[in-house]
Amino acid sequence: MNSPEINQIEDVRILGEVSRLASKYADYEEFKRELETVISRKEKTAAKARMTVARRTGNEPAKKRASLQMPSEEALKKAYNYSRQEDKIISSAINLVQDQKRSLNDNPTPVHKDWEINEIGQQIAEGPGLTVLDGGPGAGKSFSLGKAVDVMQVPVICLGSTKSAAAGLYKDMNDAQSDKDKEAKKNEEKIKQGKKPKEIAPKIDILGGLTVDQLLQKKPLKDKDLQARKEKVLEQLKKTPKPCIMVDEAGLLGHKEMRRLLNFVEKNGAKVILAGDCQQIPEGKGQPFKTLVESLKGTKAYVNAPYVFRQSCFSEKAITSGIYNGLSSNNPKEINKDKAVEFLEAAYAITGGPAKPPKNGEMTFQDYLKDPKIQEMPGDTPVQKYVTYLEKNKDSLLKEGTGTILHNYEAHAEYESALKALEEAKKAQEKAKNEGKTDLPPLPKEPKEPDVPKPSYDSYMCAALAAQQMGVQAYETRGQTQEPSKDIYKDVAKDFAENYSKSLENGLEARKRTALEKGKDYTTLKQEYPDGKLAITATEKEADELNAAIRKEMIDQGKLPAKEPVIINGDRKLLSQTEIEAAQKAGKKVKYAYALDVKTTQGMSQTGKVTFVVRGDTMDKMHGGEILVGATRHKGEFEIKMDQDAHKNKQSFYKASVQQFASARVIKDAFQPDLHNAAPKDTSKKGKHSLQDRIKAAKKERKNVMAQLKTIHKNRALKQQAVTRKKDALTH
Amino acid sequence: MTENIIPRKYNYNLETGTVGTDDDDMANILYNINCMEMKASYESDDVNDMQTTFGESFSMVTEAAEHLDNFIENHKEKLRSDTIDDAELFLSEAVVILDDVEPPQTDIELMSNSIKAAYQKMLDAVPSLLKLDEQAI
Numbered sequence: 073m074n075s076p077e078i079n080q081i082e083d084v085r086i087l088g089e090v091s092r093l094a095s096k097y098a099d100y101e102e103f104k105r106e107l108e109t110v111i112s113r114k115e116k117t118a119a120k121a122r123m124t125v126a127r128r129t130g131n132e133p134a135k136k137r138a139s140l141q142m143p144s145e146e147a148l149k150k151a152y153n154y155s156r157q158e159d160k161i162i163s164s165a166i167n168l169v170q171d172q173k174r175s176l177n178d179n180p181t182p183v184h185k186d187w188e189i190n191e192i193g194q195q196i197a198e199g200p201g202l203t204v205l206d207g208g209p210g211a212g213k214s215f216s217l218g219k220a221v222d223v224m225q226v227p228v229i230c231l232g233s234t235k236s237a238a239a240g241l242y243k244d245m246n247d248a249q250s251d252k253d254k255e256a257k258k259n260e261e262k263i264k265q266g267k268k269p270k271e272i273a274p275k276i277d278i279l280g281g282l283t284v285d286q287l288l289q290k291k292p293l294k295d296k297d298l299q300a301r302k303e304k305v306l307e308q309l310k311k312t313p314k315p316c317i318m319v320d321e322a323g324l325l326g327h328k329e330m331r332r333l334l335n336f337v338e339k340n341g342a343k344v345i346l347a348g349d350c351q352q353i354p355e356g357k358g359q360p361f362k363t364l365v366e367s368l369k370g371t372k373a374y375v376n377a378p379y380v381f382r383q384s385c386f387s388e389k390a391i392t393s394g395i396y397n398g399l400s401s402n403n404p405k406e407i408n409k410d411k412a413v414e415f416l417e418a419a420y421a422i423t424g425g426p427a428k429p430p431k432n433g434e435m436t437f438q439d440y441l442k443d444p445k446i447q448e449m450p451g452d453t454p455v456q457k458y459v460t461y462l463e464k465n466k467d468s469l470l471k472e473g474t475g476t477i478l479h480n481y482e483a484h485a486e487y488e489s490a491l492k493a494l495e496e497a498k499k500a501q502e503k504a505k506n507e508g509k510t511d512l513p514p515l516p517k518e519p520k521e522p523d524v525p526k527p528s529y530d531s532y533m534c535a536a537l538a539a540q541q542m543g544v545q546a547y548e549t550r551g552q553t554q555e556p557s558k559d560i561y562k563d564v565a566k567d568f569a570e571n572y573s574k575s576l577e578n579g580l581e582a583r584k585r586t587a588l589e590k591g592k593d594y595t596t597l598k599q600e601y602p603d604g605k606l607a608i609t610a611t612e613k614e615a616d617e618l619n620a621a622i623r624k625e626m627i628d629q630g631k632l633p634a635k636e637p638v639i640i641n642g643d644r645k646l647l648s649q650t651e652i653e654a655a656q657k658a659g660k661k662v663k664y665a666y667a668l669d670v671k672t673t674q675g676m677s678q679t680g681k682v683t684f685v686v687r688g689d690t691m692d693k694m695h696g697g698e699i700l701v702g703a704t705r706h707k708g709e710f711e712i713k714m715d716q717d718a719h720k721n722k723q724s725f726y727k728a729s730v731q732q733f734a735s736a737r738v739i740k741d742a743f744q745p746d747l748h749n750a751a752p753k754d755t756s757k758k759g760k761h762s763l764q765d766r767i768k769a770a771k772k773e774r775k776n777v778m779a780q781l782k783t784i785h786k787n788r789a790l791k792q793q794a795v796t797r798k799k800d801a802l803t804h
Numbered sequence: 805m806t807e808n809i810i811p812r813k814y815n816y817n818l819e820t821g822t823v824g825t826d827d828d829d830m831a832n833i834l835y836n837i838n839c840m841e842m843k844a845s846y847e848s849d850d851v852n853d854m855q856t857t858f859g860e861s862f863s864m865v866t867e868a869a870e871h872l873d874n875f876i877e878n879h880k881e882k883l884r885s886d887t888i889d890d891a892e893l894f895l896s897e898a899v900v901i902l903d904d905v906e907p908p909q910t911d912i913e914l915m916s917n918s919i920k921a922a923y924q925k926m927l928d929a930v931p932s933l934l935k936l937d938e939q940a941i
Contacts, residue, residue, distance in 0.1 A: 083907040084915070087859025117866045117873075118903045121896035128893045138906055 081143040081151055086111060090148070094155030103152060108142060115140045161327065161360050162367050164334035168202035168344065169373045193219025195375045196345055202337075204322070205347040206365045207377030213347040214241060216377060217318050218248045220345065222273035227315040229305050229342070230280035231287060233329070237321035242281030245318075249275050268488075279305050279315070284325060288332050309340045316343045323348030323361045330360035462530065469530050490519035829875035830937050833895075836868040837926045844923035851910050858915040862902045865922055869895045872933075879940040887935045894929030898922040 081087060089110050097103035118140070125131075143151070153160075196203055197220040207213045221228050230245055232238030252272050259269035281301055286293055293299040308315050317337060319325070325333065325348075337344040350362040368374040441447075441454035449464070451457035462469065497515050504512050843861045848854055872895055876888055901922045909915060 084855045084858050084905070084909045085862040085902065085907065087856050088861070088863035089859070091856070091859075092863065113870070114863075114866045117869050118899055121869055121899035121903070124892055124896040125900050128889065128896075137903055 080147040082147075083138075083141055083143065086114075086140060086143070087151075089114070090143075090151050091155045094152045098156075100149070100152055104148065107148075111140050111142060161331050161334060161363060164331070164338055165202050165364055165367065165373075167338060168334065169200045169368065169371065190219055192216040192375060192377050194223055196220040197223035198372070199345070199375060200371075200373050201343050202334075202364075202368075203343075203345045203373050203375060204361070204364050204368055205345060205375045205377060206350050206361075207347075213349075213377055214244055214320055216375075217241070217320070217345065217347055218244060221245065221248070221276050221278075221316075224316055225274065225276065226313045226343075227277040227279060227308055229308065229315050229317045230278060230320070231282055231284050231317060231333075232320045233284060233322060233324035233348075235283055237324070238281055238283050238286075241318065241320040242278065245278040249278055277308070277315075279308055280317075284319065284329050284333050288329075288336055309342060314340070314342045316345060318345045318347065320347050321349075322346035323350055323359075325361060327360050330364075465530070487519050487521060490516070494518060829871040829878070830933065830940070832871045833868045833875070833933060834930075836864040836871075837923075837930065840864050840919075840923045840926055844920045847916055849912070851912060854912045854915045855909065858902070858905070858909070858919060861919045861922065865895070865898045865902055865926065868926065869899050875936065875940070879936075882941075883936055883939050887932050887939065891929050891932035891936055894925050894932070898925035898929075901925065 081090060089107060093103050093106050097106060193216045196205055196216060205213055205216065228245060230242040232241055252275050255270060255272045262269045282298060286298060287302060287305060293302060348361050350365040441458055446458050446461050449457040449460040451460050494516055497513060501512050840861060843857050846857050872891060876883060901918050905915060905918050
């Protein structure tokens with residue numbers, strides 16, 4: 073709002089039009105022509121309004137007014153340029169991208185590109201002075217940033233568009249650094265034991281934990297801790313090597329914030345990495361992150377995180393993790409079948425973004441559950457049948473999983489011993505060289521790292537269930553997120569061996585124990601349990617179809633209320649006439665409705681679930697309906713929440729929503745008219761907030777208050793009389 | 805920032821639509837009134853801020869008046885003249901209040917009070933607007 077350039081225009085009445093049209097027209101001359109038209113139209117409207125008022129009130133038109141004037145060329149140009157923030161953002165971005173000094177990719181530490189997140193981290197680190205990382209919820213954006221830190225080896229300043237984003241990134245980064253201490257300790261022990269230590273990247277200074285606003289505002293921050301952090305950040309920016317500024321949830325930055333941030337980065341010579349989801353809707357004006365993503369696509373400055381890791385529900389890892397977390401019942405020895413079913417149903421229905429594309433030989437979760445062995449099982453839904461199947465075949469599945477993992481251990485043990493032998497041979501050769509011998513001992517072949525087979529999907533799932541059943545804390549807890557590691561089998565196998573050994577054949581138990589203790593000599597097991605391999609994936613389309621089918625089924629069963637969806641135009645701009653016509657042509661009903669004062673979209677990236685914070689009246693207006701965001705590709709769960717602080721802190725609420733409110737509109741049935749077509753309109757709340765009702769309510773309240781006041785007065789008078797009487801009695 | 809003293813009435817139930825109306829003009833008038841509520845509630849010590857808010861308010865008010873003209877033109881056969889007069893008067897008064905603020909303007913209080921007064925006039929127009937909406941069916 074603070075716009076000195078715009079306000080060089082003297083006639084304050086046209087400021088609104090100037091900023092509106094400037095952001096609409098990319099060509100200055102076109103903008104100027106349109107402004108002239110609008111001003112002459114407004115002039116006529118104002119003149120007509122004066123006449124109307126004069127006619128109706130019977131007075132002469134009021135004093136001569138100053139007519140609306142086109143501003144001077146210079147002032148108009150300044151205002152236009154100011155309003156075209158987008159251009160400025162892009163030009164700053166280009167400067168940053170082209171600045172070779174900032175690229176920090178002279179000596180990048182190579183990371184092992186064994187999986188996508190590492191690759192993404194490497195790409196970010198090798199990117200130019202400005203790098204944008206775009207990805208949907210759960211795509212591993214924040215995690216990739218962590219990987220990039222290790223590659224870049226420069227101090228990192230963690231920022232976020234919101235307080236929670238800033239705090240989250242700061243915490244994650246710090247945790248990752250403190251994990252290095254633990255790893256270093258472990259390494260020391262390994263070295264003592266004569267084992268090969270794990271490679272650890274050097275520790276990096278992590279600074280910040282501030283919002284973009286907090287860092288850029290000139291006034292000192294009230295919070296002393298934050299102020300101290302801010303000072304450290306500013307100090308670090310003066311030093312060399314220049315730090316890297318990382319901004320999480322950059323998709324939520326508005327034009328103004330983005331422009332200020334890029335200016336700041338330009339001035340301070342740092343590198344900036346913006347991580348976010350370009351489909352998110354910022355609180356401020358515009359979608360600058362989206363603009364950047366679109367401008368930088370195809371260059372090194374653009375890194376895409378296309379796969380959903382956190383919520384790729386059909387990936388074994390996510391499901392297993394979900395089951396394990398979902399099953400934390402009071403009694404860990406008991407499988408909470410209901411919860412398992414609940415989780416899997418959710419996983420089955422989730423559409424949190426594109427899942428990993430299917431590779432050769434893989435199948436979808438849906439297809440997998442069609443297997444006759446699962447279909448034979450009792451249960452109402454495929455998922456219930458599947459859980460029953462897992463329970464029934466627990467023993468054999470665990471055996472299989474254990475066998476596979478033991479097989480892996482053996483393969484690794486062989487590989488490691490071969491490596492050791494190679495190293496020893498090299499040493500012996502060097503020693504021989506040093507001694508001046510010509511007859512050098514031959515070197516063995518360099519061993520190949522074994523292709524580690526995965527346990528079968530079923531056994532993996534079963535292990536998660538069994539881990540819960542046995543109360544085995546099979547995997548490490550990392551912050552708030554628990555992720556299963558391959559160690560799950562080690563622990564499960566251990567307990568398995570201890571608990572189920574009696575039922576096993578003679579001799580097998582002993583072998584198993586030996587295998588677990590020594591990590592080798594389990595050839596029998598290896599032969600017995602071939603490794604299974606099944607990764608279950610689904611495409612976005614399949615997931616959408618599944619979701620729609622499930623929704624329909626649930627509505628039919630009465631589990632989901634059949635409510636009208638309310639679709640917000642995700643760009644939060646008015647639909648153009650062409651768009652409206654196109655929608656109408658396609659048989660879609662387009663209706664304008666009232667501004668839906670969405671205060672903010674909370675937690676989209678963190679949970680895949682969007683919460684629209686709206687005011688109370690909007691809540692009623694929605695008929696409790698479901699919100700789908702048109703432009704958001706993640707059609708996940710949405711929820712409308714009433715803003716709790718709206719009444720407590722009106723100032724901040726109004727300030728925050730003033731810009732949004734101006735550009736938000738609800739468009740009913742604009743995109744998916746058939747989804748809940750049969751939904752009856754909820755008329756029960758009609759008129760609840762109408763003017764008449766409000767007046768009635770106010771009158772009623774007033775009546776009540778008056779009645780109460782009357783009673784109070786009456787009682788007071790009676791009391792006074794009694795006191796007077798008592799006084800009189802005493803005097804007489 | 806003082807308390808928002810103007811009552812909020814942005815939940816209009818229209819007969820021509822579910823939560824809005826099929827008529828763009830009427831929807832836009834009510835939409836602009838809603839937006840004006842935010843402008844009227846906004847207060848800042850910064851002159852630039854208030855000037856921008858004022859400019860935006862002027863746009864909203866004049867736009868609402870233009871839409872009302874269109875609406876009347878489109879449905880004139882069905883509308884009653886007394887209702888038209890009422891609605892027109894209130895919106896015209898709102899326009900005049902803001903139009904009277906002489907440029908160049910740096911008086912924060914004057915601008916803020918004018919926005920509030922114009923918003924109040926727009927609110928006064930709501931009952932007649934709702935009647936017009938009913939008549940237009």
